[in-house]
Amino acid sequence: AFGFNLSEAKALAFNLSTQTRRSSVKVVEAESSQQSNGYDCGCFLLKNAQNVTEHFEAKKGLQSTPKLRESDMVGFRRTMHDLILSL
DSSP states (O other), X not given: OTTTTHHHHHHHHXXXXXXXXXXXXXXXXXXXXXXXXXXXXXXXXXXXXXXXXXXXXXXXXXXXXXXXXXXXXXXXXXXXXHHHHHO
């Protein structure tokens, strides 16, 4: 549901604008992929953040950011698992 974490997103945007020395950062609500189980929320959060960041770097904007598919998560979940075990 849109707006659920809007106040947190605005606080993060403000902090990012301060750290990146930008006068402002605009918060844009958009649909994102969500887990269909009760335990993959962290992986989805990280993979969605990676997806948005990579798209922004490549396209210099967020328009047309592709939505992740469940299949995009399979390898990422394994990568996160292996990373955690290596610490």
